Amino acid sequence: MSLFEVKNLRKNFGGLAVTNDVSLSLAPGDRLALIGPNGAGKTTFVNLVTGHLKPDGGSITLAGEDITGVKAMQRVQRGLVRSFQVTRLFADMTPQEHVALAILQRDGKSTRMFGRHDAMRQVVEEVGDILNLLGLSELAHLKVREIAYGQQRLLEIALAMALRPKVLLLDEPAAGVPQAETARIERALDMLPPDLAVLMIEHDMDLVFRFAKRVMVLAAGTVIFDGSPQDVTQDVAVREAYLGSYANAGSAA
Amino acid sequence: MTVLMNSTLPTRRRSLGTLIGIAVIIAASVIGYFLFPNNLALLTRIVATMLLVLSIDLVTGYCGVATLGHAALFGAGAYGAGIVSAHFGITEPLTMTLIGAVAGALAGLVSGLVILRAHGLPQLVLSIAVVHLFHEVANKASSWTGGSDGLSGITTDALLGLFEFDLWGRTAYVYGIVLLLIVFVLLRILVQSPFGMLARGVREDPVRVAAMGASVHSVMLRMYVISGAVAGIGGALNAISTQVVGLDSLSFTLSAEALVMLVLGGTGSLYGAMVGTVSFMWFEDVVSAANPFHWLTIVGALLIVVVLFAPKGLYGSAAAFLSRRRGGGK
Ligand SMILES: Nc1ncnc2c1ncn2[C@@H]1O[C@H](COP(=O)(O)OP(=O)(O)OP(=O)(O)O)[C@@H](O)[C@H]1O
Numbered sequence: 001m002s003l004f005e006v007k008n009l010r011k012n013f014g015g016l017a018v019t020n021d022v023s024l025s026l027a028p029g030d031r032l033a034l035i036g037p038n039g040a041g042k043t044t045f046v047n048l049v050t051g052h053l054k055p056d057g058g059s060i061t062l063a064g065e066d067i068t069g070v071k072a073m074q075r076v077q078r079g080l081v082r083s084f085q086v087t088r089l090f091a092d093m094t095p096q097e098h099v100a101l102a103i104l105q106r107d108g109k110s111t112r113m114f115g116r117h118d119a120m121r122q123v124v125e126e127v128g129d130i131l132n133l134l135g136l137s138e139l140a141h142l143k144v145r146e147i148a149y150g151q152q153r154l155l156e157i158a159l160a161m162a163l164r165p166k167v168l169l170l171d172e173p174a175a176g177v178p179q180a181e182t183a184r185i186e187r188a189l190d191m192l193p194p195d196l197a198v199l200m201i202e203h204d205m206d207l208v209f210r211f212a213k214r215v216m217v218l219a220a221g222t223v224i225f226d227g228s229p230q231d232v233t234q235d236v237a238v239r240e241a242y243l244g245s246y247a248n249a250g251s252a253a
Numbered sequence: 254m255t256v257l258m259n260s261t262l263p264t265r266r267r268s269l270g271t272l273i274g275i276a277v278i279i280a281a282s283v284i285g286y287f288l289f290p291n292n293l294a295l296l297t298r299i300v301a302t303m304l305l306v307l308s309i310d311l312v313t314g315y316c317g318v319a320t321l322g323h324a325a326l327f328g329a330g331a332y333g334a335g336i337v338s339a340h341f342g343i344t345e346p347l348t349m350t351l352i353g354a355v356a357g358a359l360a361g362l363v364s365g366l367v368i369l370r371a372h373g374l375p376q377l378v379l380s381i382a383v384v385h386l387f388h389e390v391a392n393k394a395s396s397w398t399g400g401s402d403g404l405s406g407i408t409t410d411a412l413l414g415l416f417e418f419d420l421w422g423r424t425a426y427v428y429g430i431v432l433l434l435i436v437f438v439l440l441r442i443l444v445q446s447p448f449g450m451l452a453r454g455v456r457e458d459p460v461r462v463a464a465m466g467a468s469v470h471s472v473m474l475r476m477y478v479i480s481g482a483v484a485g486i487g488g489a490l491n492a493i494s495t496q497v498v499g500l501d502s503l504s505f506t507l508s509a510e511a512l513v514m515l516v517l518g519g520t521g522s523l524y525g526a527m528v529g530t531v532s533f534m535w536f537e538d539v540v541s542a543a544n545p546f547h548w549l550t551i552v553g554a555l556l557i558v559v560v561l562f563a564p565k566g567l568y569g570s571a572a573a574f575l576s577r578r579r580g581g582g583k
Pocket residue numbers: 013018036037038039040041042043044045085
């Protein structure tokens with residue numbers, strides 16, 4: 001039985017089928033890349049399975065339980081975590097505070113009204129470990145608004161790791177990162193726990209080929225390819241879907 | 254290890270911040286006492302209003318909820334404390350204050366449940382509707398509240414059985430300062446706690462907070478209840494010190510003025526709330542005495558100047574300026 005299973009997911013925006021009968025399943029340790037031209041419905045798919053949007057049809061199961069009607073925050077508590085295509089962080093807070101908050105939330109301590117996170121030994125140590133792993137230690141006490149976008153992207157990954165998910169959905173983790181810095185993102189992705197199931201949306205095909213063992217292609221809301229990275233470039237339907245838009249896809253990423 | 258060592262630095266600085274805050278509050282109160290010995294009633298009113306403004310800061314400054322109806326919580330505390338004294342003979346001041354806090358917290362729960370259903374402009378409109386409703390209820394229930402005549406007949410025992418609430422308002426003033434100090438310390442602990450951090454997260458990006466698996470609504474509602482207790486204590490202090498409660502304590506006007514004081518001082522900081530209240534009420538007092546015809550114009554002009562040239566408020570802008578200087582000096 002698979003860890004995470006999406007069946008026949010559907011969503012229309014004003015008559016336009018943005019997600020059209022999409023199914024997929026992930027097992028622990030999977031590394032799946034979800035690719036497709038701009039506007040194919042990749043982010044919408046993530047929004048649907050995480051509960052940020054309500055699907056028109058279909059079902060979502062996590063660890064054998066149907067979570068289709070479960071609230072977004074409870075899906076996170078059950079181990080389904082996402083990152084955002086455009087960084088969503090707290091501009092006035094430090095990386096240390098971000099990661100501490102994620103750890104406290106994970107451990108059910110985020111609503112404690114006394115004591116300070118930076119005086120809780122275990123929290124401080126774990127925060128230190130995670131920031132260190134991602135090479136963010138130096139920036140631990142700067143406000144997020146003061147750090148570079150590439151480092152903010154790394155912090156997004158740090159937050160996801162701190163929540164210790166079972167299934168992680170990464171929405172273009174390298175989007176907006178200068179080419180020279182994508183190597184750091186890639187190293188961060190290599191450090192994700194081996195038994196974590198990861199779905200990564202990405203336009204950078206080099207990154208896709210190095211990261212993924214399986215590739216799914218979405219075009220106009222429909223899955224047109226599901227197979228190995230070697231085969232995807234040979235596939236006729238994929239080539240057609242990308243024709244004209246592949247060049248855009250690369251530069252707009 | 255380096256992270257461990259680094260992290261003790263902000264911790265110490267923040268405890269120091271609390272101690273400095275306590276010292277400044279005490280010093281300012283002593284100076285106020287000797288500068289205006291005949292005007293202690295005004296000073297006590299400033300302290301009560303400060304509690305209201307702090308309470309707004311908790312939901313607006315820390316959680317990002319827009320409200321123009323926060324006097325509902327303050328008035329609930331004032332009427333709660335006043336009614337138990339005038340109608341039920343509960344005249345012990347600490348008990349009255351506690352009842353004010355509970356009444357404020359309940360009002361916070363009720364208005365939170367209503368206001369938090371909406372966001373942005375509709376939220377603001379709901380908050381105005383809530384304070385008007387509270388006002389109308391108090392107006393109609395005149396057998397309990399005295400209606401538009403105000404609730405009179407409030408009596409208060411000596412504080413701790415020792416200090417009578419005297420005509421000069423000395424006891425009330427000292428009591429107000431003590432309440433303010435207690436609330437200040439508790440709120441410092443609160444805003445620095447994990448919950449305080451979570452609340453700041455809610456203000457900055459509720460979507461990210463939800464993506465961490467936390468309930469944005471429950472954070473805001475809890476903060477509303479706490480905020481209600483704080484405003485309720487302010488209301489109770491007002492009832493105890495003036496021995497009357499009027500409908501103005503539940504008014505839209507008071508809600509709006511208190512929000513203005515918060516913006517004047519700077520949102521998202523306890524000091525900003527306190528500085529804003531003192532500046533606004535002191536300025537209002539001076540200007541209205543000097544020029545009873547145009548004082549509102551002058552207050553309005555001051556506000557425009559502050560909002561345009563110091564958008565973070567008096568305290569917020571000063572703090573930002575100082576930290577820039579400090580950063581530049583390194
Ligand atoms: N909330 C919404 N309401 C209406 N239309 C929407 C909404 N969200 C997305 N869409 C539309 O759905 C389509 C798919 O958008 P989506 O963001 O999922 O694409 P994507 O594959 O993630 O693209 P990109 O590669 O540019 O990130 C687009 O045409 C978009 O305009």
